[in-house]
Amino acid sequence: MEDLSQLQEAVITGDATVVREVTEQALAAGHEPLKLVNEYMTPAMDEVGRRFETNEYFVPELLLSARAMKAGLELIRPLLIASEHPSAGRVVIGTVKGDLHDIGKNLVAALLEGAGFEVVDLGVNVDPQAIISAIRENDADIVALSALLTTTMPSMRLTIEALQEAGLRDQVKVLVGGAPVTQKFADEIGADGYGSNAVAAVELAKQTIAEGR
Amino acid sequence: MSSLIEKLIAGGPVITDGAWGTELQARGLACGEFPDDWNLTHPSAVLEVAQAYVDAGSRVVLTNTFGANRVRIGEHECAGQVTEINRAGVEISRTAAGSHAFVFASMGPSGKVLMMGETSPQELADSYGEQAGALAEAGADAIVVETMSDPEEAQIAVRSASSTGLPVVGCMVFDSGRDMDRTMMGTTVEEAVGALSEAGADVIGANCGQGIEGFIPICRRLHDATDHPIWIKANAGLPELVDGKPEYEATPDEFARFVPALTEAGATFVGGCCGTNPDFIRVVAENLPVVDQ
Numbered sequence: 001m002e003d004l005s006q007l008q009e010a011v012i013t014g015d016a017t018v019v020r021e022v023t024e025q026a027l028a029a030g031h032e033p034l035k036l037v038n039e040y041m042t043p044a045m046d047e048v049g050r051r052f053e054t055n056e057y058f059v060p061e062l063l064l065s066a067r068a069m070k071a072g073l074e075l076i077r078p079l080l081i082a083s084e085h086p087s088a089g090r091v092v093i094g095t096v097k098g099d100l101h102d103i104g105k106n107l108v109a110a111l112l113e114g115a116g117f118e119v120v121d122l123g124v125n126v127d128p129q130a131i132i133s134a135i136r137e138n139d140a141d142i143v144a145l146s147a148l149l150t151t152t153m154p155s156m157r158l159t160i161e162a163l164q165e166a167g168l169r170d171q172v173k174v175l176v177g178g179a180p181v182t183q184k185f186a187d188e189i190g191a192d193g194y195g196s197n198a199v200a201a202v203e204l205a206k207q208t209i210a211e212g213r
Numbered sequence: 214m215s216s217l218i219e220k221l222i223a224g225g226p227v228i229t230d231g232a233w234g235t236e237l238q239a240r241g242l243a244c245g246e247f248p249d250d251w252n253l254t255h256p257s258a259v260l261e262v263a264q265a266y267v268d269a270g271s272r273v274v275l276t277n278t279f280g281a282n283r284v285r286i287g288e289h290e291c292a293g294q295v296t297e298i299n300r301a302g303v304e305i306s307r308t309a310a311g312s313h314a315f316v317f318a319s320m321g322p323s324g325k326v327l328m329m330g331e332t333s334p335q336e337l338a339d340s341y342g343e344q345a346g347a348l349a350e351a352g353a354d355a356i357v358v359e360t361m362s363d364p365e366e367a368q369i370a371v372r373s374a375s376s377t378g379l380p381v382v383g384c385m386v387f388d389s390g391r392d393m394d395r396t397m398m399g400t401t402v403e404e405a406v407g408a409l410s411e412a413g414a415d416v417i418g419a420n421c422g423q424g425i426e427g428f429i430p431i432c433r434r435l436h437d438a439t440d441h442p443i444w445i446k447a448n449a450g451l452p453e454l455v456d457g458k459p460e461y462e463a464t465p466d467e468f469a470r471f472v473p474a475l476t477e478a479g480a481t482f483v484g485g486c487c488g489t490n491p492d493f494i495r496v497v498a499e500n501l502p503v504v505d506q
Contacts, residue, residue, distance in 0.1 A: 101324065102324070
């Protein structure tokens with residue numbers, strides 16, 4: 001019998017190869033797909049988040065663990081969809097108009113996928129209209145906006161205003177983040193939440209979904 | 214040590230310059246517009262910024278070439294003009310510097326993450342090699358590799374800069390971790406010193422990422438870990454948006470108040486990063502200790 005604690009450990013250490021192997025073996029042996037996620041992989045990502053908060057882990061470790069988690073989820077997700085288990089939620093993510101920085105946004109997107117969210121990544125320099133279309137096409141629950149520059153932070157406000165004008169503001173929760181962004185700024189522009197780092201952003205997305213259900 | 218660096222620091226701490234992006238915005242650079250392109254399209258505005266720093270007392274002035282490497286510039290329309298943008302950047306700062314200041318040319322990060330496979334060591338080496346070559350050929354006095362988070366990328370950039378034969382400043386951003394003393398990639402101050410020295414940096418330092426107060430313990434650790442001169446460029450603090458425009462919390466006087474502690478902690482080059490302007494440099498220049506030669 002395959003050792004499922006290995007799955008948990010491999011997500012924590014960011015070993016995508018082992019995650020893929022153990023997941024394949026476990027599924028072949030008839031383990032419940034959802035159980036693999038809920039009992040082994042999600043607790044592993046929680047541990048990764050904890051290590052980040054306590055300075056044991058930094059961005060490289062987060063990226064490796066997110067990639068390992070994703071490797072496992074790629075095998076599991078088709079089975080979950082077949083058995084009609086919903087994803088953790090649908091997120092449209094992008095760096096706002098005028099801003100070309102994507103490291104932070106990519107990290108949040110990877111961790112969201114690792115946490116079981118369906119992520120539609122619109123890239124950088126994203127026009128509010130593209131966000132509006134993506135919300136409609138994907139029936140998104142959450143819009144996650146990133147900005148690295150003080151000079152592009154105002155684009156967050158403009159994006160939220162565009163959602164209002166399009167009549168979509170009440171359908172989605174808007175979460176914002178990025179180096180110069182603060183809770184105070186998020187409140188000022190009427191965002192629903194602010195994450196000070198990538199781990200906090202994923203926590204926030206989970207809470208947002210939990211509150212909405 | 215290079216004779217230029219030796220000569221510069223012989224008279225005590227050296228004042229460098231402050232932020233460029235915000236100064237260019239004050240002169241009309243639009244939100245999201247690529248600043249480095251202005252070396253070709255708005256050279257007189259770029260010259261005004263460099264001149265304002267030299268007039269404020271900067272003895273080392275940087276160049277508007279922070280993002281002018283092929284990997285980063287590839288996202289913009291001016292991608293075919295890497296050499297021209299870098300050359301113009303050095304020439305503009307040289308005009309402003311005259312006989313009052315030295316021109317240290319700026320090289321910033323690629324914006325891509327090596328470990329995620331977004332770029333490769335070879336691509337970075339080619340990109341930085343091209344930029345450093347253009348800066349050296351245009352007559353820069355030294356090259357500053359700045360705002361680096363990843364020691365591997367920083368080493369590639371420093372090696373490229375070093376291979377031109379110019380003196381090289383290597384500095385990283387410490388903005389992560391509980392004590393704000395790690396880079397985004399988790400690099401400690403001591404690890405950064407090791408990586409930058411090994412790659413051949415003549416001056417080692419830290420810039421951006423936090424307000425000047427936080428640089429004092431970092432500077433002390435840099436000083437303990439290396440015999441190289443130390444380069445510090447601190448932010449004015451975290452910005453707040455007031456009427457849609459970012460405003461920084463520290464005033465020039467508040468910023469300058471921390472400079473003596475910074476030089477006592479071992480800083481040999483002192484300047485400002487995000488949120489600072491020529492007024493900050495003027496106040497710091499007036500308060501720097503002078504060593505009799």
